[in-house]
Amino acid sequence: MLTAVLFWLFGVSAVVFGFLVFRLDSMARVTFALLASFVFVACEVLLLGLSYLGVVIVLMMVMEMVIMAVFMIMYMMNPAGLMPMAMYHNKPGAMSVSLGTFVVLATGTFLVDWPESRGSRPSDTTKALGESLMGPQMLTMMVLGLVLFATIVATVVLATHRGRYDRFGDDLRARPDDPVPGGVRR
């Protein structure tokens, strides 16, 4: 009974905060409404007994949303117009598309023939998750890690304003004259 009440509470809250992302008029509030939505999703995951995944969602989402707030505000077309602002253009079109998608997906969950759970629950879900990631899913994780790492390196290379030839000169021997000195005296 309590589980059912909590499930509905978290679920409805997640949807409400997700909807607020498109109703609030400040980029900062929008970001933290999205964070609240994710935290309620994490609560649902915790309710399923997946404690590691639930807590990790909270951990990652807080970090991600704070960093996202910084970037979203930085990239706004008119930073002076932070408040009020709107998350969408073409209001009727955007609303009907997003609400339509939500209704289709939500109806789908009721129509799908969900599989019965087979076997017993592992006593330690964290261990089961780790064994799955480091066993059958190892290849996926390795490829994912490489792709992410390559993306990070490529993004930094593209975004950096001063490479080592700018800092040290053509023969890499000059003393760098950095605008921001840094901490380890490279």
Place this chain on the structure above:
Amino acid sequence: MTEGTGWAVLVLPLALTAFALLALAADAAVGVRVAHARRSVAAAAADPWREVARLLVGQRRTTVAADGVLWRSGVVTVPLAALLAALVLPLGGFAAADPGVGIVWFNAMEILGWAALWTAGWGPNSPLSLIGGYRFVAQGMCYELPHMFALITAATGAGTLRVGGIVDAQAELWFVVWMPVAFVVYLISAAAMAFWGPFDAPLGRDLSGGVVAELSGVDRLVLLTGRWLLVVVAAGMAVPLFLGGGRGPLLPAWLWTLVKTALVLTFLLWSRRRFPTVRMERFTEVSWLVLLPLTILQALLVALVVLV
């Protein structure tokens, strides 16, 4: 490890606040000696209480076009994050909760501080607070990864994410002995996560208070209390992670835990007076080019020892 919910609700906040107030009084008393002021130490130790009373009756400041929701929720989240993180803190075989993912829980709850400080800086619509909030995000980007590796090193050594399990794994040898790098990095990141000591740039004097520049009255009291709770909790977590929990001769386990926490806290108080505020661009380079590789090597070493 015995768990108790009553402990969580009643005793934990009171005990942490009492500990923080004692540390605060001691710090104020030391401040008098350091400054060679002509005041009695007892009078100085009463300063924090006087300040609490002043803030309680003080008027709450409002600013033009403030984002009240984010501002107040950010302020409240600071002590809340400290209390939630403290739930897994063991006190001599007794803890509010000892979940199987205790380390991850602790990490996730102290990261709430990122959102708390940024929104508390954003809320008042004031440039000085805003810069303070952004400084803490930059600081977070620096301390968080080495901090995570330090936590993971202790968990790897014990083979569990359960805080009680980590304490049990130190029955023969404290982790501080064979993971010294992780311990030092943990202490640095503990100060940084509580925007404490040399890492107090988000509340810097050059920003006339930074995040707390526009806070007065009870709001200021809540955020600054939260900061003291954070530093006490961070110091307290070093004990089960690296200092063998409540282990020690003669004294009971809970007393040893308190003594060790007090020692770590003394170090943090000392380092605040000893070192000047670290600038963000310096800390960034040091943490990514020095601390992070060191902690990865430490984790690798511990993993090899555990495997072999």
